[in-house]
Amino acid sequence: MHIYRSSLLRFADDGRAMYDEDGLLATAPGDDGRERVVAAGGWQALSPQLLGQAGGEAVVHHLPGRIIAPGxxxxxxxxxxxxxxxxxxxxxxxxxxxxxxxxxxxxxxxxxxxxxxxxxxxxxxxxxxxxxxxxxxxxxxxxxxxxxxxxxxxxxxxxxxxxxxxxxxxxxxxxxxxxxxxxxxxxxxxxxxxxxxxxxxxxxxxxxxxxxxxxxxxxxxxxxxxxxxxxxxxxxxxxxxxxxxxxxxxxxxxxxxxxxxxxxxxxxxxxxxxxxxxxxxxxxxxxxxxxxxxxxxxxxxxxxxxxxxxxxxxxxxxxxxxxxxxxxxxxxxxxxxxxxxxxxxxxxxxxxxxxxxxxxxxxxxxxxLGLQGVIGNLQPGCEADFVVINPRATPLLARKAEQARNLDELLFGMVILGDDRLIEQTHIAQQV
CATH class of the missing domain: 3.20.20.140 (Metal-dependent hydrolases)
Structure with missing residues (x-):
């Protein structure tokens, strides 16, 4: 199991954004051997149980100041x-x-x-x-x-x-x-x-x-x-x-x-x-x-x-x-x-x-595409395709992110000012 700690963006079935400033994303091989999301949410709520279950088998990735979002x-x-x-x-x-x-x-x-x-x-x-x-x-x-x-x-x-x-x-x-x-x-x-x-x-x-x-x-x-x-x-x-x-x-x-x-x-x-x-x-x-x-x-x-x-x-x-x-x-x-x-x-x-x-x-x-619940999101069961975003990738983006008072302001700053420099890592679901 891989456990990622960072801010986490994903979506409810009705299209509402779900955001955890201190978030957790856990991935592991599914029945088909393809890496899938097994848990997503707040770090404080999920980490004790997941880390306990995984014991020493979990690989923990700490990404401070970053946002994990769906590919x-x-x-x-x-x-x-x-x-x-x-x-x-x-x-x-x-x-x-x-x-x-x-x-x-x-x-x-x-x-x-x-x-x-x-x-x-x-x-x-x-x-x-x-x-x-x-x-x-x-x-x-x-x-x-x-x-x-x-x-x-x-x-x-x-x-x-x-x-x-x-x-x-x-x-x-x-x-x-x-x-x-x-x-x-x-x-x-x-x-x-x-x-x-x-x-x-x-x-x-x-x-x-x-x-x-x-x-x-x-x-x-x-x-x-x-x-x-x-x-x-x-x-x-x-x-x-x-x-x-x-x-x-x-x-x-x-x-x-x-x-x-x-x-x-x-x-x-x-x-x-x-x-x-x-x-x-x-x-x-x-x-x-x-x-x-x-x-x-x-x-x-x-x-x-x-x-x-x-x-x-x-x-x-x-x-x-x-x-x-x-x-x-x-x-x-x-x-x-x-x-x-x-x-x-x-x-x-x-x-x-x-x-x-x-x-x-x-x-x-x-x-x-008819692939709801398979790609494009980070809910449990989805294939583990995601991006690691640095919302402070440029001086102007950093200044804007520091002033954001809510999720809409944070996302909108990236939409209006962003480009490929925001993408720090693109993760493709592994086949184990």
Whole structure:
């Protein structure tokens, strides 16, 4: 057993933050041999019994001045776009054409894909991200690369080969029938291996033929525990394009429903330009939205409507959307989400609380993935993925932390002023 003494942040099932200034986190191998949380709470209440039970077998880690918190969950990210961050473009579609597609065409080369995957995984860990739902490219080798890199680091990773058999340039466009064969082969190779999961991944409706989307839906029905990921309603030009390509569909989101791609474990990035019927469809099917505020600001796509999403009881969580997103750091993403929440609901005086922002990037994102109680939290039974945060990592952060009068002020200071320097250690659940 490992016992950690520090401040401790975790979440109740209703999303409320639970905080122990003098906290205890105890981890030990579960029945499957994977390190899990066995106790979490106040040091004074828990330590006598746990230390007595463990005797001399417990390893105690004392981390004064630090906060242990759940590892962050990134609900939507493109690992092949690691080197596309910061590419200038007037909007989404030109950005794809001029930067993203040319770069992704290089991922047929396994050695190149391995190099990017290794850097990408290390960058996630450096920023405190312990689980991600990631796009690969249309090349099967790109999936093998990221799954291998994640497996070597014992990380929980969900990823998939992009499906795009039309409206795409040479080098990234795939063949309809072969793309579905490749997808099934990759599901059988990787899904459920160690901490890995597979996601059926149509890039977005305009780049898949009806035949490819139909095949993706058939695979989703055949493999009911795999994930589904795509984009929806990110940009008004994109919405108009989908209307031209699928005139019989009620809406952009309805295209996916028509092909059997709306269900639990389906995650749709952006989900900005939805109407009330779309939101009810998300709620009814238990599909989730990946909210990507830095990407939406960078590409001027629009704002996610938190108020209407909550009214519809939609599932959602935060995502970096690298490389449209501007940073791997969850703190940068939470900063942008706060600004977007204020800007998009100025009339209502909407302001996302720091506890809610943090929940969106941990336990809330885990719930959106259908992994509530498994990752994204530090309650007993959860896998022991956590970060050690130094709230005084910079002089300004230290000054702010010293002045914090309550938990909201402490968390908000880190959200607004924070970046990767806050993350002192990222701990991945050990396999014993």
């Amino acid at each position: 962050f969950v990134d609900l939507h990210i493109h690992y092949p776009q690691t080197d596309v961050i910061g590419a200038p473009a007037p909007g989404l579609l030109p950005w794809l054409e001029n930067y993203t597609f040319p770069h992704e065409s290089r991922f047929h080369d396994r050695a190149y894909a391995d190099g990017v995957a290794d850097f990408f995984m290390d960058e996630l860990l450096r920023n405190g991200v312990t689980t991600a739902l990631a796009f690969a490219t249309s090349h099967p080798a790109s999936v093998d690369a990221i799954m291998t890199a994640a497996q070597q680091r014992r990380m929980r990773m969900i990823a998939g080969k992009v499906l795009q058999d039309r409206n795409s340039p040479d080098g990234v466009r795939d063949d309809t029938e072969q793309s579905l064969v490749d997808t099934e082969t990759l599901i059988q190779r990787w899904h459920g291996t160690d901490r890995l999961g597979y996601a059926i991944t149509p890039r977005f409706a305009p780049t898949s033929t009806p035949a490819q989307l139909r095949g993706a839906g058939e695979l989703a029905a055949r493999y009911s525990d795999v994930w589904i990921q795509s984009h929806v309603a990110e940009n008004l030009d994109e919405v108009a394009w989908v209307k031209e390509l699928f005139p019989a569909a009620r809406s952009y989101l309805a295209v996916y429903d028509d092909f059997g791609l709306m269900r639990e474990r389906a995650v749709y990035a952006h989900s900005i330009w939805l109407d009330e019927t779309d939101r009810q469809l998300m709620h009814r099917t238990k599909a989730a939205a990946a909210v990507s505020p830095t990407s939406n600001l960078f590409l001027a796509s629009g704002y996610f409507d938190y108020l209407k999403a909550d009214e519809a009881q939609m599932l959602y969580g935060l995502a970096s959307d690298v490389g449209g997103g501007m940073s791997f750091s969850p703190f940068r993403t939470m900063q942008a989400a706060y600004v977007v929440g204020r800007e998009s609901h100025a009339k209502e005086g909407q302001s996302l609380s720091p506890q809610h922002l943090w929940w969106q990037h941990t336990a809330g994102a885990a719930r959106a």
